[in-house]
Amino acid sequence: MGKLTIGSFSSLVGSVSLDFAVKLAQAAVQKGHSVDLWVSGNGTMLSKKGQRAFKDYSYLAKTCQELFATGKFQMTACEACAEARGYHKEDTMEGCKRFSMDWYLASCFSADRVLHIGGD
Amino acid sequence: MGKLTIGSFSSLVGSVSLDFAVKLAQAAVQKGHSVDLWVSGNGTMLSKKGQRAFKDYSYLAKTCQELFATGKFQMTACEACAEARGYHKEDTMEGCKRFSMDWYLASCFSADRVLHIGGD
Amino acid sequence: MKLGVFLSDFKSGNDTLDRLTAEKLGIILVGNGIYNATVKENGKASPVLDKKATFYALTEDLESRGFTAANLDSRVKAVTYGDVVDLIFNEYEKLIWL
Amino acid sequence: MKLGVFLSDFKSGNDTLDRLTAEKLGIILVGNGIYNATVKENGKASPVLDKKATFYALTEDLESRGFTAANLDSRVKAVTYGDVVDLIFNEYEKLIWL
Amino acid sequence: MAIKKLGFVVRTMPYKIEGSRLAMTHAIASQTVEIYLEDGDNVEPTVCFIGDGVLNCLKSQQAMKHYGLTSLEQHIKNSLLLDMNVMYCKEDLDKFGITENQLIMDAEDIGGETNAKIVPYSEIQKVMESVDHLLFC
Amino acid sequence: MAIKKLGFVVRTMPYKIEGSRLAMTHAIASQTVEIYLEDGDNVEPTVCFIGDGVLNCLKSQQAMKHYGLTSLEQHIKNSLLLDMNVMYCKEDLDKFGITENQLIMDAEDIGGETNAKIVPYSEIQKVMESVDHLLFC
Numbered sequence: 001m002g003k004l005t006i007g008s009f010s011s012l013v014g015s016v017s018l019d020f021a022v023k024l025a026q027a028a029v030q031k032g033h034s035v036d037l038w039v040s041g042n043g044t045m046l047s048k049k050g051q052r053a054f055k056d057y058s059y060l061a062k063t064c065q066e067l068f069a070t071g072k073f074q075m076t077a078c079e080a081c082a083e084a085r086g087y088h089k090e091d092t093m094e095g096c097k098r099f100s101m102d103w104y105l106a107s108c109f110s111a112d113r114v115l116h117i118g119g120d
Numbered sequence: 121m122g123k124l125t126i127g128s129f130s131s132l133v134g135s136v137s138l139d140f141a142v143k144l145a146q147a148a149v150q151k152g153h154s155v156d157l158w159v160s161g162n163g164t165m166l167s168k169k170g171q172r173a174f175k176d177y178s179y180l181a182k183t184c185q186e187l188f189a190t191g192k193f194q195m196t197a198c199e200a201c202a203e204a205r206g207y208h209k210e211d212t213m214e215g216c217k218r219f220s221m222d223w224y225l226a227s228c229f230s231a232d233r234v235l236h237i238g239g240d
Numbered sequence: 241m242k243l244g245v246f247l248s249d250f251k252s253g254n255d256t257l258d259r260l261t262a263e264k265l266g267i268i269l270v271g272n273g274i275y276n277a278t279v280k281e282n283g284k285a286s287p288v289l290d291k292k293a294t295f296y297a298l299t300e301d302l303e304s305r306g307f308t309a310a311n312l313d314s315r316v317k318a319v320t321y322g323d324v325v326d327l328i329f330n331e332y333e334k335l336i337w338l
Numbered sequence: 339m340k341l342g343v344f345l346s347d348f349k350s351g352n353d354t355l356d357r358l359t360a361e362k363l364g365i366i367l368v369g370n371g372i373y374n375a376t377v378k379e380n381g382k383a384s385p386v387l388d389k390k391a392t393f394y395a396l397t398e399d400l401e402s403r404g405f406t407a408a409n410l411d412s413r414v415k416a417v418t419y420g421d422v423v424d425l426i427f428n429e430y431e432k433l434i435w436l
Numbered sequence: 437m438a439i440k441k442l443g444f445v446v447r448t449m450p451y452k453i454e455g456s457r458l459a460m461t462h463a464i465a466s467q468t469v470e471i472y473l474e475d476g477d478n479v480e481p482t483v484c485f486i487g488d489g490v491l492n493c494l495k496s497q498q499a500m501k502h503y504g505l506t507s508l509e510q511h512i513k514n515s516l517l518l519d520m521n522v523m524y525c526k527e528d529l530d531k532f533g534i535t536e537n538q539l540i541m542d543a544e545d546i547g548g549e550t551n552a553k554i555v556p557y558s559e560i561q562k563v564m565e566s567v568d569h570l571l572f573c
Numbered sequence: 574m575a576i577k578k579l580g581f582v583v584r585t586m587p588y589k590i591e592g593s594r595l596a597m598t599h600a601i602a603s604q605t606v607e608i609y610l611e612d613g614d615n616v617e618p619t620v621c622f623i624g625d626g627v628l629n630c631l632k633s634q635q636a637m638k639h640y641g642l643t644s645l646e647q648h649i650k651n652s653l654l655l656d657m658n659v660m661y662c663k664e665d666l667d668k669f670g671i672t673e674n675q676l677i678m679d680a681e682d683i684g685g686e687t688n689a690k691i692v693p694y695s696e697i698q699k700v701m702e703s704v705d706h707l708l709f710c
Contacts, residue, residue, distance in 0.1 A: 002427050004423075004426065004427075007708070009591060009592060009595050009710075011131055011162050015452060015453060015454075016369055016399075016451045016452060016503065016505075017346060017369065017452075019503050019505075020346075020368060020369065020399075023398070023419050024419055024422060024423070026419070027418075027419035027420045027422065027423045028423045028426075030420070031420065031423050031424075033423065033427065040595055040599070041591045041595050042131045042162065042165075042591070045162075045165075045205055045206075048205060048206035048207075049206060050206040050208065051204060051205060051206040052203040052204055052206070054200060054203070054204050055500070055504070055505070055506045056200070056204075056457065056461065056505070056506050057201075057204035057505070058503065058504070058505060059204075059504060080174060080176070081177075083172040083174070084171060084172055084174050084176075084177035084179075085165055085168060085171060085177075086165075086168035086169060086170040086171040086172070086211070087168075088170065091206075100602065100605070101598055101599045101602035102602040102603070102604075102605045102606040102608070102609065103609065104599060104602070105579065105599065105602055105603050105606040105616045105618075106606050106609030106610055106616075108577065108579060108616065108705075108706050108708075109575075109577045109606070109609075109610060109614065109616050111706070112427070113426050113427065113430075113431075113433060113706075114433065114706035114707075114708065115344070115426070115433045115435060116433075116435060116706075116707070116708035116709065116710075117346075117435045118435060118585075118592045118595070118596065118708065118709050118710035119346070119347075119435070119436075119585070119590065119592060119710075122329050124325075124328065124329075127571065129454060129455060129458050129573075135589060135590060135591075136271055136301075136588045136589060136640065137248060137271065137589075139640050139642075140248075140270060140271065140301075143300070143321050144321055144324060144325070146321070147320075147321035147322045147324065147325045148325045148328075150322070151322065151325050151326075153325065153329065160458055160462070161454045161458050162454070175637070175641070175642070175643045176594065176598065176642070176643050177642070178640065178641070178642060179641060220465065220468070221461055221462045221465035222465040222466070222467075222468045222469040222471070222472065223472065224462060224465070225442065225462065225465055225466050225469040225479045225481075226469050226472030226473055226479075228440065228442060228479065228568075228569050228571075229438075229440045229469070229472075229473060229477065229479050231569070232329065233328050233329065233332075233333075233335060233569075234335065234569035234570075234571070235246070235328070235335045235337060236335075236337060236569075236570070236571035236572060236573075237248075237337045238337060238448070238455045238458070238459065238571065238572050238573035239248070239249075239337070239338075239448070239453065239455060239573075241564070241565050248589070249589070250586060250625070251625075252350065255487055256447050256486070256487055256572075259486075259557060259561075261561065271588065271589055272586045272587075272588065272589045275586070275628065279628070279669050279670070279671075280669070280670050281668055281669060282668055283670065300639040300640070301639075303633075303634075303635040303638070303639060304588065304634060304635055304636040304638075304639050304640060304642075304644070305587065305588070305628070305631065305634060305636075306631030306632055306633045306634045306635075306646070306675075307631075307633075308633075334564075334567075334569065334570050335570065336445075336570050336572045337572060338572065339701070339702050346452070347452070348449060348488070349488075353624055354584050354623070354624055354709075357623075357694060357698075359698065369451065369452055370449045370450075370451065370452045373449070373491065377491070377532050377533070377534075378532070378533050379531055379532060380531055381533065398502040398503075399502075401496075401497075401498040401501070401502060402451065402497060402498055402499040402501075402502050402503060402505075402507070403450065403451070403491070403494065403497060403499075404494030404495055404496045404497045404498075404509070404538075405494075405496075406496075432701075432704075432706065432707050433707065434582075434707050434709045435709060436709065
């Protein structure tokens with residue numbers, strides 16, 4: 001079993017790239033791997049607590065909660081990116097961490113595979 | 121003097137399109153025009169209160185506040201888009217309104233010019 | 241119609257632009273659109289500039305990207321945000337953002 | 339190197355892809371990348387498929403966009419998210435997202 | 437009393453960015469705009485799909501099944517149910533080899549009576565000339 | 574004791590999306606990654622600019638003046654100040670007709686001693702082969 005680190009800079013809704021990251025994480029965890037998900041840039045929106053489920057928008061919070069419960073999944077949001085967008089520590093989804101960008105590099109250090117989703 | 125309605129679907133930071141919308145609004149107000157700015161989709165991030173100013177991210181909140189003070193500028197965020205992203209009414213920047221998408225169409229109705237920034 | 245087109249990208253959006261026709265057409269290069277007026281690929285200027293239109297480029301976006309009005313293709317005129325406001329209200333009736 | 343490339347777009351990203359070389363190359367079409375395997379422009383399949391590589395397309399993204407595995411170009415194999423996990427860990431060492 | 441015509445022109449592919457989705461939801465919002473307007477005033481939206489945007493118009497989109505997301509197909513059907521004017525550019529469909537039977541042409545399954553129209557680009561150009569404001573997405 | 578090499582490859586234009594900016598800030602964050610690692614372990618980033626990405630590397634970017642935004646120029650200089658390995662693809666510069674005097678080649682004005690390198694694509698291919706992980710932006 002390996003460790004996959006996924007880094008995403010994409011926006012929460014609208015860009016299905018972030019849906020891809022979460023669904024891939026889910027599939028990897030189901031197969032027994034462990035996954036670190038780093039959300040940076042507009043991707044930090046995924047870490048915002050209190051997102052309402054609408055059928056017209058991606059709603060990934062529930063899947064993230066299920067993944068946290070497995071103990072095989074970590075999600076960390078870029079602290080500066082979140083603050084710039086007006087999300088403070090108390091706005092962070094339960095189970096999600098906040099660190100500076102070096103956390104992502106450390107996660108890459110120990111990862112067997114890194115999938116970096118750089119685009120918007 | 122005319123009325124310009126600008127609609128933006130773009131993300132807060134990263135996409136300079138939203139910076140463009142705010143700077144254009146500023147220039148129009150300085151020339152005596154009135155401006156309605158509709159932020160929808162990821163653009164609703166502009167309406168979030170408590171954004172911190174970093175040199176590495178667009179910081180448009182201050183300009184928006186100055187524009188509100190002129191009485192010639194309205195900014196309205198899409199209510200559903202904001203809720204989906206976990207911004208609730210109390211998270212909205214002072215001076216900014218929240219309505220459903222029909223508000224934008226009504227603003228277009230009475231506008232002399234409409235600039236709709238549709239891309240990401 | 242009198243149509244003002246904001247071109248905010250380089251390389252993309254050209255297929256839409258190609259087909260647009262208007263009695264009076266203005267193309268305002270903003271954001272990464274300014275590369276259409278400042279950079280040549282393999283020695284060739286952007287095909288966008290072959291369109292029958294009046295061309296403008298936003299000075300603020302030129303300078304943010306390391307260019308000045310002196311780098312502009314001769315068919316393109318540098319404008320400020322204030323000038324763009326006047327173009328919007330005085331020269332064009334409908335606006336498109338690409 | 340053994341390189342797995344996720345192509346998430348249609349028409350863009352091809353210039354980068356063109357130049358990539360690897361002893362073992364896999365191209366996994368995801369998101370709007372699936373149009374490379376399902377749509378022909380002017381009767382011609384996407385030039386992406388001419389690349390010397392093994393091609394996959396994500397079933398979930400195919401179906402979300404109105405296609406099924408039956409619509410795939412014969413060079414492309416439909417895969418699920420679970421299959422993609424196996425490709426990542428068993429077939430390729432480095433990954434790129436375009 | 438005035439009617440203002442709004443031309444939504446969708447040129448982007450579905451799902452990757454929100455452009456086409458927001459075009460549809462904003463166009464559909466015209467149903468309730470009267471609360472902001474004087475009696476007799478209204479807006480009239482037309483939605484045209486051109487270029488890569490025609491890829492939004494394919495049938496059998498299963499975005500709800502896979503991503504829990506309303507498909508663009510559902511949005512187009514909803515707009516037809518509301519008798520909105522929906523046009524697909526023929527030249528662009530031809531370019532992609534997309535035929536009418538692959539396209540969302542009606543909303544009969546949800547009780548709609550209006551059909552989408554496949555029109556040459558010249559018709560879309562006429563729409564662009566006739567509307568008061570253009571909203572490219 | 575191990576060093577893991579990370580290859581950041583920037584292929585997108587500056588400003589419109591955050592890709593190139595986040596590539597630089599993440600690469601620069603390697604300076605502080607040791608707090609998370611065992612003694613002697615570290616990461617070593619290389620940043621390569623290819624395709625449209627070379628447009629990030631032009632001198633005299635005035636994004637701070639006009640938009641209050643740190644320019645990509647400043648980010649590249651900061652990375653040179655930290656002796657990071659920064660490479661520009663020669664073929665792509667040639668394609669755009671960009672010459673060395675238009676490019677950010679050093680960070681002397683802020684005390685840097687390392688220069689950016691203009692290299693053929695084949696050198697960048699070698700970087701891609703030698704690193705442990707690739708991060709395309």
